[in-house]
Amino acid sequence: xxxxxxxxxxxxxxxxxxxxxxxxxxxxxxxxxxxxxxxxxxxxxxxxxxxxxxxxxxxxxxxxxxxxxxxxxxxxxxxxxxxxxxxxxxxxxxxxxxxxxxxxxxxxxxxxxxxxxxxxxxxxxxxxxxxxxxxxxxxxxxxxxxxxxxxxxxxxxxxxxxxxxxxxxxxxxxxxxxxxxxxxxxxxxxxxxxxxxxxxxxxxxxxxxxxxxxxxxxxxxxxxxxxxxxxxxxxxxxxxxxxxxxxxxxxxxxxxxxxxxxxxxxxxxxxxxxxxxxxxxxxxxxxxxxxxxxxxxxxxxxxxxxxxxxxxxxxxxxxxxxxxxxx
Amino acid sequence: xxxxxxxxxxxxxxxxxxxxxxxxxxxxxxxxxxxxxxxxxxxxxxxxxxxxxxxxxxxxxxxxxxxxxxxxxxxxxxxxxxxxxxxxxxxxxxxxxxxxxxxxxxxxxxxxxxxxxxxxxxxxxxxxxxxxxxxxxxxxxxxxxxxxxxxxxxxxxxxxxxxxxxxxxxxxxxxxxxxxxxxxxxxxxxxxxxxxxxxxxxxxxxxxxxxxxxxxxxxxxxxxxxxxxxxxxxxxxxxxxxxxxxxxxxxxxxxxxxxxxxxxxxxxxxxxxxxxxxxxxxxxxxxxxxxxxxxxxxxxxxxxxxxxxxxxxxxxxxxxxxxxxxx
Numbered sequence: 001x002x003x004x005x006x007x008x009x010x011x012x013x014x015x016x017x018x019x020x021x022x023x024x025x026x027x028x029x030x031x032x033x034x035x036x037x038x039x040x041x042x043x044x045x046x047x048x049x050x051x052x053x054x055x056x057x058x059x060x061x062x063x064x065x066x067x068x069x070x071x072x073x074x075x076x077x078x079x080x081x082x083x084x085x086x087x088x089x090x091x092x093x094x095x096x097x098x099x100x101x102x103x104x105x106x107x108x109x110x111x112x113x114x115x116x117x118x119x120x121x122x123x124x125x126x127x128x129x130x131x132x133x134x135x136x137x138x139x140x141x142x143x144x145x146x147x148x149x150x151x152x153x154x155x156x157x158x159x160x161x162x163x164x165x166x167x168x169x170x171x172x173x174x175x176x177x178x179x180x181x182x183x184x185x186x187x188x189x190x191x192x193x194x195x196x197x198x199x200x201x202x203x204x205x206x207x208x209x210x211x212x213x214x215x216x217x218x219x220x221x222x223x224x225x226x227x228x229x230x231x232x233x234x235x236x237x238x239x240x241x242x243x244x245x246x247x248x249x250x251x252x253x254x255x256x257x258x259x260x261x262x263x264x265x266x267x268x269x270x271x272x273x274x275x276x277x278x279x280x281x282x283x284x285x286x287x288x289x290x291x292x293x294x295x296x297x298x299x300x301x302x303x304x305x306x307x308x309x310x311x312x313x314x315x316x317x318x319x320x321x322x323x324x325x326x327x
Numbered sequence: 328x329x330x331x332x333x334x335x336x337x338x339x340x341x342x343x344x345x346x347x348x349x350x351x352x353x354x355x356x357x358x359x360x361x362x363x364x365x366x367x368x369x370x371x372x373x374x375x376x377x378x379x380x381x382x383x384x385x386x387x388x389x390x391x392x393x394x395x396x397x398x399x400x401x402x403x404x405x406x407x408x409x410x411x412x413x414x415x416x417x418x419x420x421x422x423x424x425x426x427x428x429x430x431x432x433x434x435x436x437x438x439x440x441x442x443x444x445x446x447x448x449x450x451x452x453x454x455x456x457x458x459x460x461x462x463x464x465x466x467x468x469x470x471x472x473x474x475x476x477x478x479x480x481x482x483x484x485x486x487x488x489x490x491x492x493x494x495x496x497x498x499x500x501x502x503x504x505x506x507x508x509x510x511x512x513x514x515x516x517x518x519x520x521x522x523x524x525x526x527x528x529x530x531x532x533x534x535x536x537x538x539x540x541x542x543x544x545x546x547x548x549x550x551x552x553x554x555x556x557x558x559x560x561x562x563x564x565x566x567x568x569x570x571x572x573x574x575x576x577x578x579x580x581x582x583x584x585x586x587x588x589x590x591x592x593x594x595x596x597x598x599x600x601x602x603x604x605x606x607x608x609x610x611x612x613x614x615x616x617x618x619x620x621x622x623x624x625x626x627x628x629x630x631x632x633x634x635x636x637x638x639x640x641x642x643x644x645x646x647x648x649x650x651x652x653x654x
Binding site for chain 1: 351352354355406409410428429430432433435436437439440441443444447450455456457459460463464467470471474475477478479481482
């Protein structure tokens with residue numbers, strides 16, 4: 001397995017060399033450069049390159065797949081920020097705050113097209129036209145599922161939708177978050193020359209890793225440390241978002257507790273009130289158990305990926321680092 | 328050349344059979360069905376199928392390309408309507424008026440992905456993976472150019488942008504309108520087995536036809552007959568849109584006339600005032616001349632497409648009918 005930092009360098013360089021620099025019209029491309037240059041952990045492209053490397057394929061051959069997935073992911077962030085009316089993203093003004101909503105919608109559209117363009121341009125490196133079509137199939141399905149996940153996420157937050165089950169929630173985050181991690185891994189594996197069974201194993205690894213990661217994000221939003229989490233603690237409770245914690249609590253709560261969970265209040269008061277109920281109901285432990293369960297399932301799937309054990313270890317270590325766990 | 332109505336039937340049936348019926352989540356797919364079912368002239372898919380038929384390829388083989396282009400076109404209408412804050416489209420409430428802006432953004436995104444999915448599904452009918460890649464290349468370029476055209480269109484209408492030249496305007500409508508007609512034709516020709524020169528000729532035909540068509544739309548907006556045009560006459564003048572007519576007038580006008588063109592006023596008064604200046608400056612004739620010029624160029628390009636003359640005639644007749652001209 002090649003050094004993670006070297007793979008990250010590849011990704012950053014490729015993102016920096018996209019055919020959107022000094023191209024007119026400026027209003028279309030400046031927002032794309034803006035959102036792509038502000039970093040992020042580049043989890044998806046790294047997983048894609050690692051997926052290719054697992055099977056001995058030179059990871060550079062999967063670079064266009066990795067970059068296409070990252071461009072797609074940032075496109076979803078850009079449009080989600082409009083839908084959520086978010087003001088800030090990674091500490092900077094969101095695209096629609098800076099360029100207006102129309103510009104943000106259009107630049108997002110152009111990013112989605114750009115992702116396909118990048119995939120198309122990679123055909124030769126991937127190993128030919130048939131390979132490209134296999135990648136397109138995986139990418140198209142994941143892309144559509146991400147839209148489905150975002151729709152469920154919006155549906156769940158409407159006034160009319162009072163109850164969301166844990167199963168529905170897990171399905172929503174699977175679609176919204178997990179399938180793109182899974183697709184990135186599978187696309188890398190395709191370029192690397194993996195068998196169908198190996199591809200499936202890596203895909204499952206990605207799905208379960210994504211679920212563990214997202215539920216951990218829910219947990220940290222309520223119980224995390226502001227200095228390391230990077231977002232304000234308690235945001236989900238403040239807006240009453242139906243997270244893993246909220247739904248688990250509502251399932252376990254008495255009628256009185258349920259009322260106390262949804263009652264309005266000053267932010268600090270609401271946070272300590274709701275957290276108190278969560279503590280009483282063992283919600284934190286339930287979340288930790290779910291995270292551990294999905295993470296273990298992810299590792300079990302990874303062991304089915306039949307790659308060189310030494311190479312597998314590096315991907316496994318990356319998974320641990322994403323979960324901020326030690327092996 | 329097969330009967331135009333039969334080709335239209337093929338398109339409508341394929342649109343009706345898209346994999347979006349009875350699929351969850353409903354909020355994502357209902358707007359897609361809504362915008363696709365409200366008709367329109369299906370110009371792009373018809374041109375695509377006719378392009379395939381020109382070279383003797385069974386037009387059905389190009390059906391997924393035709394439908395992908397139509398889905399893409401309707402995606403642009405859906406998102407453009409948000410950007411323009413349009414209330415009505417073909418006499419019905421726009422998607423964002425009916426489902427809200429967030430839903431409209433997301434359904435549009437799903438439509439764009441769906442267009443690629445439809446293309447991917449057509450690989451076998453097109454003639455294999457290499458063919459699909461050729462189609463993707465043409466489609467991706469056109470799709471990105473349509474976004475560029477929309478960006479220029481928005482740029483031209485900002486307060487800061489006082490002057491737009493006729494050349495800039497023509498380039499904007501080439502990108503926003505023409506290249507998709509051209510790409511539809513070229514994609515059909517690719518499936519039909521046309522040579523590179525023939526593909527290019529059909530593409531040029533589409534570009535010039537699109538320019539003639541768009542400038543005619545500008546002309547009808549000011550000088551048309553409301554019963555046949557389908558939109559309110561004078562809409563462009565009412566909002567001061569920088570159309571072919573407006574720009575031509577501004578280039579020819581005295582300082583006093585320029586002021587009179589941009590001055591506000593009650594709708595009916597403004598329409599007759601501006602139309603009077605247009606008449607005095609020969610703007611109507613200039614537009615008619617440009618339309619005729621582009622249309623003639625389109626026909627000349629078509630004659631370079633080296634297809635069976637009998638088949639060419641049908642495409643030529645369709646072009647005449649689009650321009651509401653007789654041969």
